[in-house]
Amino acid sequence: MRRTLSLLLFFIALALPARSEKVVAGLSQNRVSITATFVGSEILIFGAVKRDKPPPEGDPLQVIVVVEGPASPVTVRRKAKRFGIWVNTDAMELAAAPSFYAVATSAPLSQTVSILDDLRHLISVERSIRISDNPFTNEDPRDFSAALIRIRENNGLYTLMENTVNLREETLFDTRIALPANLTEGDYRTRIFLTRGGYVASQYETVINVQKVGLERWIFNLAHEQPLIYGLLSLVIAIAAGWGASAAFRLILRS
């Protein structure tokens, strides 16, 4: 009996080499609804470290939270001076880039995760962009992907928030991720990593669902599924609104 138990424990230990610590996490909300007055949303991500023995000595525990929007191909264009004016000359299609990418860490990112585990788990934003399926190109794709990151950082779509995960006694943690108003719809993959000495000890994954709802949903669907009806409707509505506004204004002036 004792032998089987110890054998079992041995196999568990083999299967989960670093699983003496396990992350358990929750979100303040799993759905984000984009309505007409949507101004962005803040999601509280919290959790705890579950362990069956005292925390190991040595490197401190760190937490990384990654929220990632749906990926799509993006064309990045570069301007150059032609005939005295600045025009788009070179372009590169990047195979996939997330529409949103937020990384929150409990310490500077470089101290939180090693280069190897960053590559393995695709944590930093540079790793999340798939550059090209086409190796036959003269351009340096890194210029274009760096430009993409720079532009989306300026738009608040890509953020790196170091030292924003509060970690208490290596057990409880929480952080807030702000979702901006210009969100794309889709499933936002949310990953939480526990690291020690730069190596991922445990990870947890969940999804935040972002959707247009109500009128916004209806308008968007109509515009894409019944474009002719949508076009006619927008003409009718615009004419009615214009006429209504001028009639109302005349009424106000007369009274």
Added chain:
Amino acid sequence: MQIYLPIAEVSVNAFLLLGLGGIVGILSGMFGVGGGFLMTPLLFFIGIPPAVAVATEANQIVASSFSGVLAHLKRKTVDLRMGCVLLVGGLIGAAFGVQLFNSLKAIGQVDLLVKLSYVLFLGVIGSLMFVESLRALLQSRGGTVVPTRRKHTWLHNLPFKMKFRTSGLYISVIPPIIVGILVGILAAIMGVGGGFIMVPAMIYLLGMPTKVVVGTSLFQIIFVTAFTTLLHATTNFTVDMGLAVLLLVGGVVGAQIGARIGTKLKAEQLRVLLALMVLIVCGKLAIDLLIQPAELYELGAKGGH
């Protein structure tokens, strides 16, 4: 109050849009122009994607011209026959313009096309208007008015002549159709009604009497911009209903205020002011093209569209 625009996929302040509509409305009411040529660049400046700005502006022009046409129809200052001939050209031009717009969008040059068109047309029209109105201002001070005589030019020798009773003309349909085509292309590419080019063309090229010019051009503009709106809506999905309505409500109220201000100013002074404004917008766009942008890279259309 921030409002999320479902098609443009950006969140903007509703009062900013109402205010923009209002200011452009006041100017358009003062000067009797559509205002599309001012509104579209302003929408670029507040971060609306150019494709959405152009398509939505076309939608807005339909609505803002609608009550104007009704008023002109009541006063019988619309040459319906000439309007229809111009319209035939306009529809052909709009269809071609949207094609051109879409193929350039695919290769990433549509912003350049839109901005270059603005610089070119606003520059030429603004300078012509400025010189002409300045001369008129000086003449009205001097008190000598040079009578203009209608000349017989090669335009009157073209085939397919037609009688336009309201305008009192007997001319070939070829020049109005060509004017219509040009205006249609402009409507599709620049998101403007094209009144600023059609009105001078009708007066100086076709020799139409001034009193029917505005009504007839509005009549043509309504149908051409409506057609453009539908083409953009069905091929690009870029017409934003919410944006159009907000701009419109501001615009209509502004136009009424502007029309009252306009009656208090002299026509020549108004024209000089308008010319200056056109030149300022042109200059701003030209500078943007000429100086090195802070960000050399830009992202293409959002994936999936």
